[in-house]
Amino acid sequence: MSFQVTVQPSERVYAVEADETLLAAAIREGIGLPYGCKDGACGSCKCRLLEGQVQLGPHQPKALSEEERAQGLILTCCARPQSDVVLEARTVPGAGQFPVLKLPSRVISITRPTADVAVLRLQLPANQNFQFHAGQYVEFILRDGSRRSYSMANAPSHLGTPAAIELHIRHMPGGKFTDHVFGAMKEKDILRMEGPFGSFFLREDSARPIVLLASGTGFAPIKAMLEHIQAKGLRRPIHLYWGCRSKADLYLDDWAHQTAATMGAQLRYIPVLSEPKPEDGWTGRTGFVHQAVMADLPDLSGHEIYACGAPAMVNAAQADFVARCGLPEDAFYADAFTSEADKQNPV
Ligand SMILES: Cc1cc2nc3c(=O)[nH]c(=O)nc-3n(C[C@H](O)[C@H](O)[C@H](O)COP(=O)(O)OP(=O)(O)OC[C@H]3O[C@@H](n4cnc5c(N)ncnc54)[C@H](O)[C@@H]3O)c2cc1C
Ligand code: FES
Known part of the structure; x- marks a missing residue:
């Protein structure tokens, strides 16, 4: 069963399945809703529900307080539709511009500029055209299906030859992925990743300092x-x-x-x-x-x-x-x- 989402004021309309979040469908359809963590923790996807009903899943109170909820605000990354809905949300120009791809990447180098930071260079597959905005991130898909996000540290204009993305990873002791990066990871390892994600990139229609x-x-x-x-x-x-x-x-x-x-x-x-x-x-x-x-x-x-x-x-x-x-x-x-x-x- 699917429902219709209308985004105001842009008038963009898209379909969302009853068991998926408003944000997941918007990313798939390239609608350009703002977001960050996709997991109810950051509040970047907060917007107003103008019409319709949603079921709001678990989220952090600092991402959406009870007060904000009572005022009609929701987090699109945690909201599943129960009817057609109308949202008030600023859409982000260019956010849906590049396809989200699942791709393997190969570790070219791991350097440690300081004790708890690793700089990873990951070679992109030559047969897939991975495009992104400077500021966006990728998610690694771990063996157990969980995911971890890391922001590209080089611009698309600075991928080099062969094309590689650079990541800066801080060690969080006890952390599932970063313990692996700082322990067992070596050159030539293959990592599964998906991206690009996120709406954190330069708004080029502005002249502000x-x-x-x-x-x-x-x-x-x-x-x-x-x-x-x-x-x-x-x-x-x-x-x-x-x-x-x-x-x-x-x-x-x-x-x-x-x-x-x-x-x-x-x-x-x-x-x-x-x-x-x-x-x-x-x-x-x-x-x-x-x-x-x-x-x-x-x-x-x-x-x-x-x-x-x-x-x-x-x-x-x-x-x-x-x-x-x-x-x-x-x-x-x-x-x-x-x-x-x-x-x-x-x-
Ligand atoms: C959009 C986005 C972009 C990001 N970009 C970057 C980036 O460029 N660079 C970067 O360094 N990081 C980035 N991060 C953070 C990154 O995604 C990971 O969260 C971080 O690296 C930790 O991953 P981990 O698997 O090592 O640790 P996790 O397994 O997630 O654990 C993190 C910490 O919490 C502790 N912990 C785990 N489970 C629990 C629990 N149940 N209760 C209490 N404590 C617990 C662990 O011991 C550890 O210290 C980004 C996050 C987001 C959302
Ligand atoms: S709370 Fe972070 S994207 Fe929804």
Whole structure:
């Protein structure tokens, strides 16, 4: 049995099966609904149900509170239809542009720029045309069917020969996939993956100055966006803030400084450490990275923010930028790196 979904104001219409989520069908049909984790943890897919009934599956209260639910908001990644429905949601131009493919990839190299970060290069199959927007992610399909998401760290213009994607993976001790990456994974291993996914990529119909905000390996999609901006010759002013604990965690600090030198006045790079070590001899910015943005740019009303990394950083940045710096709610784009640990105690 299937139902009809109408998305306002774009007037896009698509069919959804009774046993699938509104988001899964929208991705399949290339509708371009916004989303991040696909699993009820980040809140990126939140939108208003204008008409009809849905059954809302388990989700995190921080992704959708009881109050928001009572106001008619839903998460499309957790909502299954019980009738035809009408949604109010901003569609993302270009989101459904590239087909979602399941493909094998081969590990070309694994490097460790710092103790708990691995940089993986994965060769793409020559017979499949894998296309994506800088900022999107792929999912690895593990043996037991579970999935883990990682953002491409190179832009489509920077795949090289043979074509390979770069990923930055932080070790989460006890984690199913990253324990494997930091333990048994070796060159030439084959990984099954699916993608591209996500609506975290540059909105090119805007001329607003950009703030790129990363914590830890949240730098991966931000690096891809910077490569894309350079490749396309886009001229919007950019502030790049990268927050890490100590100096060693800024695993591509040299790359960021070099890129800032190449881009001249267009790009300002500001690394921020929350717990610099005495041996770091750090004389740069300290504290929480999103607070450094607020100190430098107290009026964000004309900016556009792209934030990526730890869920706590992304949530704090969104709340504080909107409440205290005048950022319009619809000028904040983010991918929060939610993990299994963030998905405990759903409602
Ligand atoms: C859109 C998106 C993009 C992402 N991109 C990146 C990226 O580019 N780079 C990156 O490093 N990460 C990224 N992530 C995070 C990534 O997908 C994984 O969640 C992360 O790497 C952990 O995977 P894992 O299998 O090693 O750990 P998991 O098995 O998911 O476990 C994570 C942690 O939680 C603990 N844990 C597991 N189960 C439970 C439980 N039941 N209760 C309490 N604790 C538990 C584990 O011990 C571990 O420490 C992204 C996430 C999303 C949603
Ligand atoms: S995409 Fe729905 S909560 Fe993350």
